[in-house]
Amino acid sequence: MRKQPDKVDIVYVARLAGVSPATVSRAINHPDLVSPATRKRIDTAIRKSGYIRNRAAQAMHGKRSGTIGLIVPTMNYAIFAEVVQAFNDEISNHGFTVLLATHGYDLGSEYLVIRKLLEHRVDGVALVGLNHSQDSIGILGKQRVPSLTIWNYSADSPISCIGADNFEAGQLAAQHIVVLGHRRVGLVFPPTEGNDRARDRLNAARQTLFEAGVTIRDEWCGETPYSVSQSKKICTEILSLPRSERPTALLCGNDIIAQGAVYAALRLGVSVPQELSVVGIGDFAGSADMEPALTTVRIPARRIGTAAGRRLVKAITDADPDFILRERLDVELMMRATTAQPRQD
Amino acid sequence: MRKQPDKVDIVYVARLAGVSPATVSRAINHPDLVSPATRKRIDTAIRKSGYIRNRAAQAMHGKRSGTIGLIVPTMNYAIFAEVVQAFNDEISNHGFTVLLATHGYDLGSEYLVIRKLLEHRVDGVALVGLNHSQDSIGILGKQRVPSLTIWNYSADSPISCIGADNFEAGQLAAQHIVVLGHRRVGLVFPPTEGNDRARDRLNAARQTLFEAGVTIRDEWCGETPYSVSQSKKICTEILSLPRSERPTALLCGNDIIAQGAVYAALRLGVSVPQELSVVGIGDFAGSADMEPALTTVRIPARRIGTAAGRRLVKAITDADPDFILRERLDVELMMRATTAQPRQD
DNA sequence: AATAGTATTGCAAACGTTTTCATAAATGGT
DNA sequence: ACCATTTATGAAAACGTTTGCAATACTATT
Numbered sequence: 001m002r003k004q005p006d007k008v009d010i011v012y013v014a015r016l017a018g019v020s021p022a023t024v025s026r027a028i029n030h031p032d033l034v035s036p037a038t039r040k041r042i043d044t045a046i047r048k049s050g051y052i053r054n055r056a057a058q059a060m061h062g063k064r065s066g067t068i069g070l071i072v073p074t075m076n077y078a079i080f081a082e083v084v085q086a087f088n089d090e091i092s093n094h095g096f097t098v099l100l101a102t103h104g105y106d107l108g109s110e111y112l113v114i115r116k117l118l119e120h121r122v123d124g125v126a127l128v129g130l131n132h133s134q135d136s137i138g139i140l141g142k143q144r145v146p147s148l149t150i151w152n153y154s155a156d157s158p159i160s161c162i163g164a165d166n167f168e169a170g171q172l173a174a175q176h177i178v179v180l181g182h183r184r185v186g187l188v189f190p191p192t193e194g195n196d197r198a199r200d201r202l203n204a205a206r207q208t209l210f211e212a213g214v215t216i217r218d219e220w221c222g223e224t225p226y227s228v229s230q231s232k233k234i235c236t237e238i239l240s241l242p243r244s245e246r247p248t249a250l251l252c253g254n255d256i257i258a259q260g261a262v263y264a265a266l267r268l269g270v271s272v273p274q275e276l277s278v279v280g281i282g283d284f285a286g287s288a289d290m291e292p293a294l295t296t297v298r299i300p301a302r303r304i305g306t307a308a309g310r311r312l313v314k315a316i317t318d319a320d321p322d323f324i325l326r327e328r329l330d331v332e333l334m335m336r337a338t339t340a341q342p343r344q345d
Numbered sequence: 346m347r348k349q350p351d352k353v354d355i356v357y358v359a360r361l362a363g364v365s366p367a368t369v370s371r372a373i374n375h376p377d378l379v380s381p382a383t384r385k386r387i388d389t390a391i392r393k394s395g396y397i398r399n400r401a402a403q404a405m406h407g408k409r410s411g412t413i414g415l416i417v418p419t420m421n422y423a424i425f426a427e428v429v430q431a432f433n434d435e436i437s438n439h440g441f442t443v444l445l446a447t448h449g450y451d452l453g454s455e456y457l458v459i460r461k462l463l464e465h466r467v468d469g470v471a472l473v474g475l476n477h478s479q480d481s482i483g484i485l486g487k488q489r490v491p492s493l494t495i496w497n498y499s500a501d502s503p504i505s506c507i508g509a510d511n512f513e514a515g516q517l518a519a520q521h522i523v524v525l526g527h528r529r530v531g532l533v534f535p536p537t538e539g540n541d542r543a544r545d546r547l548n549a550a551r552q553t554l555f556e557a558g559v560t561i562r563d564e565w566c567g568e569t570p571y572s573v574s575q576s577k578k579i580c581t582e583i584l585s586l587p588r589s590e591r592p593t594a595l596l597c598g599n600d601i602i603a604q605g606a607v608y609a610a611l612r613l614g615v616s617v618p619q620e621l622s623v624v625g626i627g628d629f630a631g632s633a634d635m636e637p638a639l640t641t642v643r644i645p646a647r648r649i650g651t652a653a654g655r656r657l658v659k660a661i662t663d664a665d666p667d668f669i670l671r672e673r674l675d676v677e678l679m680m681r682a683t684t685a686q687p688r689q690d
Numbered sequence: 691a692a693t694a695g696t697a698t699t700g701c702a703a704a705c706g707t708t709t710t711c712a713t714a715a716a717t718g719g720t
Numbered sequence: 721a722c723c724a725t726t727t728a729t730g731a732a733a734a735c736g737t738t739t740g741c742a743a744t745a746c747t748a749t750t
Binding site: 053054057065075088089100116119142266289290291 | 395397398399400401402404405410411412419420421423426427429430433434437442443444445446447460461462463464465466484487488573574577604605607608611612630631633634635636
Binding site: 010062063 | 705706707
């Protein structure tokens, strides 16, 4: 075994190859600028020494850090796992790495994690939703780092966004219920505080149902976090009303909640969809496969993640921090087995 | 509005506060070394200028980068979402940030992402499973970065590990089936190539069942990736056998597969657990809440993620790259509603 | 009031790379 | 064989921090 150098940096490699550090740097970053012969010597020197270039040092030169910050509310419940995966896949293909952070639906700590990512000199930032503190938006603008909100689309967003129109999603779900002929509908949603996705969906649902003259009684509605078990609990209460007092359909804020609703019904022996229709929003992995398969409005998570990654990479490589774009991806009603016309009696 | 400086770095802040850059640095990193008066001046200068310190520059000084690499096979299917979340929470509390990477169950690309993380000079690395290429282990050792494998425990692992004993998990699941009195058992597992978790579970199950004299017919067994729909498909085939030719129990490689099995049975009108028992491994979010609730072996994902984060941070702050520890977290059988004694006929 | 010690600050080198500029060598056209 | 390009390389400055060392200004002790 040759003696191990205590540190193997670019000058060590250079000495090994009998060239200057500058040439090594060029051989790595602009191979066409160095002669084939030396390039080869350098390559073997790199391999022999086990050299790994130091991106921190690169980044100091105003070169890119090669990282992109991704901030999601939470990784629990798998809601955002799919979009994270797609985003990661896309930017990895372009040589970037994800710097991940979560804030637990707290706008204040979102600001803090943004700062943390900026300390690492991320080349770009993606956030979830359109609801952010003034400080957060401000600091991103001031640092001039390309940023993008995902998941939600809004025509008048002050910052670039790629996502679905959650209002439309709520509308679609509600219309489906209305068209089927339901007149007694319950709404089960998460808290809308700091969650614009949920708020838009809920507003849309209320409005659509109201315009159709559909009854919404308070005792048919519930609020629950994104959790199958919590949703199951609250829906069990709703469905425990005597048959004639029950809603014939439950419109849920997302698929997790809808799954809880279906399980609650199954548990109580309320047949789905004969006695109760359930519709979700999201179309998470698993919703199509459950039994009965969940009717829901598809939010194209993968496509959102991929598109967001692509646009952010483009903004970075074009060196255009002021880019602004708003891309709206279509939502789609997935009619499956948990909805039907209300029983006539 | 005051004129915006084109770049606000530590020397800009220093000038603003009327001190030297060195003092600013100290005010940030060793506040006790600078007098209260100047500290205050510097603080306001920092706030006024909107200074954000550059960790890339810090990292160049041999200081830590403040990032920890986390490499998971995939973020799909939410399998690893929980452990990622717990890990992230833990290290965030200590000022570190997660640098995330995935390799899609491919050992070769795992090596590549390890290299990529090392270029970013991560202060530590966590990987999933014990199955890694020689190159991967080698480069981590050579770079002397604290590393840790999670999810899997093995007494003779060459590298530190924190996790559950997957062999034990398989045993527990199989024993449960045996004790209930099943004699006709099918196994539905993912491909074991490059997935030591699955391999250990499968080996344990086979061995335990064999020792109990339980029949395993090839036509009762299936291989499927981690996907509810794929699992549902293959289980539908198995369960379509005439009643007398069917297994009375299905032991599944993880909860995703088990969910598919349950849905397949529901679909075909095979009642669970009366006609068919199903047991999973993992206890993912949702398994407890589905209807019927899934009997499974709990792998404590949250605790694994938290423990891994804690130990890695400790190894980093103690500057002990050669630390080696093996921590085994207990698995536990969660008896719920998908298993019962086989029907006597 | 002189001394020793301590608290506070600044200077300058160092970290590992990239890039500009300059130089030297090679090439090509006459 | 000479000059004008072009190609290949190196020297050195720069990036934004941290830190060892030295210098200065205090404080307490005699």
